[in-house]
Amino acid sequence: MVKAKKQYDSKSERALQILDAAAVLLGESGYDGVSARDIAERAGVNKALVFYYWGSKPELFEKVLERYYDAHRDALEQAFETGGTIVERMHRVMDSYLDFIEENRIYPRLVQQQLTGGGPHTDMVRHHLATFFEWITEVLAEISPKTGPLAAKHFYLSISAIVTNYFTITPAIAKQWGVDPMSPAALAERREHLHWLVDTLLARLQEETSGD
Amino acid sequence: MVKAKKQYDSKSERALQILDAAAVLLGESGYDGVSARDIAERAGVNKALVFYYWGSKPELFEKVLERYYDAHRDALEQAFETGGTIVERMHRVMDSYLDFIEENRIYPRLVQQQLTGGGPHTDMVRHHLATFFEWITEVLAEISPKTGPLAAKHFYLSISAIVTNYFTITPAIAKQWGVDPMSPAALAERREHLHWLVDTLLARLQEETSGD
DNA sequence: AGTCGGTCAAACCGATTGGTTAAATCAATC
DNA sequence: GATTGATTTAACCAATCGGTTTGACCGACT
Numbered sequence: 001m002v003k004a005k006k007q008y009d010s011k012s013e014r015a016l017q018i019l020d021a022a023a024v025l026l027g028e029s030g031y032d033g034v035s036a037r038d039i040a041e042r043a044g045v046n047k048a049l050v051f052y053y054w055g056s057k058p059e060l061f062e063k064v065l066e067r068y069y070d071a072h073r074d075a076l077e078q079a080f081e082t083g084g085t086i087v088e089r090m091h092r093v094m095d096s097y098l099d100f101i102e103e104n105r106i107y108p109r110l111v112q113q114q115l116t117g118g119g120p121h122t123d124m125v126r127h128h129l130a131t132f133f134e135w136i137t138e139v140l141a142e143i144s145p146k147t148g149p150l151a152a153k154h155f156y157l158s159i160s161a162i163v164t165n166y167f168t169i170t171p172a173i174a175k176q177w178g179v180d181p182m183s184p185a186a187l188a189e190r191r192e193h194l195h196w197l198v199d200t201l202l203a204r205l206q207e208e209t210s211g212d
Numbered sequence: 213m214v215k216a217k218k219q220y221d222s223k224s225e226r227a228l229q230i231l232d233a234a235a236v237l238l239g240e241s242g243y244d245g246v247s248a249r250d251i252a253e254r255a256g257v258n259k260a261l262v263f264y265y266w267g268s269k270p271e272l273f274e275k276v277l278e279r280y281y282d283a284h285r286d287a288l289e290q291a292f293e294t295g296g297t298i299v300e301r302m303h304r305v306m307d308s309y310l311d312f313i314e315e316n317r318i319y320p321r322l323v324q325q326q327l328t329g330g331g332p333h334t335d336m337v338r339h340h341l342a343t344f345f346e347w348i349t350e351v352l353a354e355i356s357p358k359t360g361p362l363a364a365k366h367f368y369l370s371i372s373a374i375v376t377n378y379f380t381i382t383p384a385i386a387k388q389w390g391v392d393p394m395s396p397a398a399l400a401e402r403r404e405h406l407h408w409l410v411d412t413l414l415a416r417l418q419e420e421t422s423g424d
Numbered sequence: 425a426g427t428c429g430g431t432c433a434a435a436c437c438g439a440t441t442g443g444t445t446a447a448a449t450c451a452a453t454c
Numbered sequence: 455g456a457t458t459g460a461t462t463t464a465a466c467c468a469a470t471c472g473g474t475t476t477g478a479c480c481g482a483c484t
Contacts, residue, residue: 014461030329032244036442046463051443109328115380116321116328117242126384133388149404153389157381158374158409165373168327172338176345177365192361197370200416201409226431248472258432263473 015053017043023064027106030113031061031120058120065114065121068107069128075100080135087202089139090159091195097163098191105182108164132160143202143209150205159198166190227265229255235276239318243273243331270332277326277333280319281340287312292347299414301351302371303407309375310403317394320376344372355418362417371410378402 021043025034036057040047054060079096080089101108114125133156137144140152170181179186233255237246248269252259266272291308292301313320326337345368349356352364382393391398 012461028329030242030244030325032242033329035440037440046461047442048444048464049462052461057442112324112328112380113242115384116324117240117245122384129381129385130388133385149401149408154402154405157378158405161373161377161381162370165377166369168324169341169369169373172327172334173341173345176342189361190366193366193370196361197413201412204412224430247470249470258434259472260433260474261431264431269472 012053014043014045014049018045018050018053019060019063019067022060023068023106023110026061026064026113027109062121062124065110065124068104068110069124071104072100072107073128073131076132076135080139086139086143086206087199090198090202093136093139094159094163094194094198095191097160098187098194101164101167102187105167108167111164112168132156136160143206145209150208155201155205162194162197224265226255226257226261230257230262230265231272231275231279233257234272235280235318235322238273238276238325239321242325273331274333274336277322277336280316280322281336283316284312284319285340285343288344288347292351298351298355298418299411302410302414305348305351306371306375306406306410307403309372310399310406313376313379314399317379320379323376324380344368348372355414355421357421362420367413367417374406374409 018039022034022039025038025042028034036050037047039060040050043050050060054063076093076096079092082092083089084092111125114122133153136156136159137152140155144150144152144155166181170177174181177186181187181190230251234246234251237250237254240246248262249259251272252262255262262272266275288305288308291304294304295301296304323337325331326334345365348368348371349364352367356362356364356367378393382389386393389398393399393402
């Protein structure tokens with residue numbers, strides 16, 4: 001499911017089974033909505049094994065989040081590092097973000113859960129958001145004023161919101177949406193929309209800031 | 213807290229105390245993270261009274277959500293109904309939405325919780341989202357194509373995402389944000405950002421669709 | 425004085441929670 | 455074939471969950 005990191009390779013197969021099962025259930029029902037027994041059952045494993053491998057419930061879910069955050073950071077790091085124009089860089093970042101979410105569809109759900117009061121790991125989310133916050137404000141620093149309504153931080157919020165919320169909202173309005181929002185065609189169309197949107201915003205932003 | 217609706221006026225003061233306490237705690241910790249004992253304690257009331265007035269935990273939280281949804285719909289209904297240009301109408305809708313959230317800051321948290329797997333009331337959220345979906349697609353129908361990446365449904369998603377996510381994300385990055393994100397000055401600045409953003413999008417959208 | 429609805433405290437219920445433990449199983453080693 | 459260490463199991467624990475029940479208390483009305 002999530003691309004394996006070195007530190008997880010050393011874990012036994014059974015341990016990763018449990019981690020994967022925990023991730024799925026956490027994404028479905030949230031921290032307090034999932035029991036250790038649910039996880040064990042889903043993983044096809046005895047409940048004691050959950051604690052044998054992962055210590056406690058908060059520790060287990062910490063590892064679930066950590067694995068996703070690490071994978072997310074790895075996925076976006078390259079996109080940020082390489083050069084090009086601002087528009088090119090933003091497209092690359094957004095595409096990497098979309099690629100990652102499409103491969104890990106429960107990820108935006110996990111993040112939103114943490115932000116809206118799910119579990120005991122809000123500090124992790126905070127630190128993780130801060131990282132991307134710094135990255136994207138650095139990219140936009142060239143054309144975005146340091147303060148005011150066109151500051152980079154506002155665009156960071158707006159863009160990350162429109163990228164992620166598609167995956168948390170559309171499942172609830174699939175009927176109105178017409179087609180399956182998670183079908184390849186629908187996902188491609190959404191990506192086009194986001195490209196158009198970012199292009200439009202950056203174009204006017206460049207106009208205004210160069211004119212000052 | 214939430215503007216009282218007629219149907220709640222008939223309820224006793226104690227009953228509303230409990231409802232308010234439930235709303236606050238639900239916003240903080242989510243459906244499964246709050247116990248009936250917590251609610252009673254917060255309301256300064258005996259636990260038995262919670263069930264005496266509201267029957268059961270799911271019923272109580274259903275009423276919490278219902279009260280918010282009703283208030284939200286009432287707040288936006290007027291904004292949609294009255295006329296004007298598309299840009300004017302969109303501004304009015306967005307401002308009404310922001311006014312409502314600023315007065316009820318736990319509301320976007322409750323919605324996100326429901327969307328990401330919190331409680332047993334996903335159908336209510338679905339129905340509620342569907343209502344706004346129809347409203348806003350109707351407003352945008354004049355300048356938005358019926359299909360493709362510039363269809364109204366995409367803008368509905370994008371705009372509602374950037375409006376609400378400010379209130380769910382900024383509390384987690386308050387340090388990086390510089391000022392208190394919920395201060396009047398910060399809220400006004402965010403509102404300016406959103407106006408600029410919507411104006412920019414609608415302007416280019418009108419260009420493109422009139423040129424076809 | 426008696427009654428009534430609202431409120432309280434507290435005991436209580438079965439079910440479920442996170443977590444532990446001691447014994448059983450098994451493959452690999454000697 | 456005995457030993458070992460890793461893995462598996464079911465039984466078990468105290469605490470908490472949603473929800474109920476009983477009985478007393480209180481102020482307001484008849």
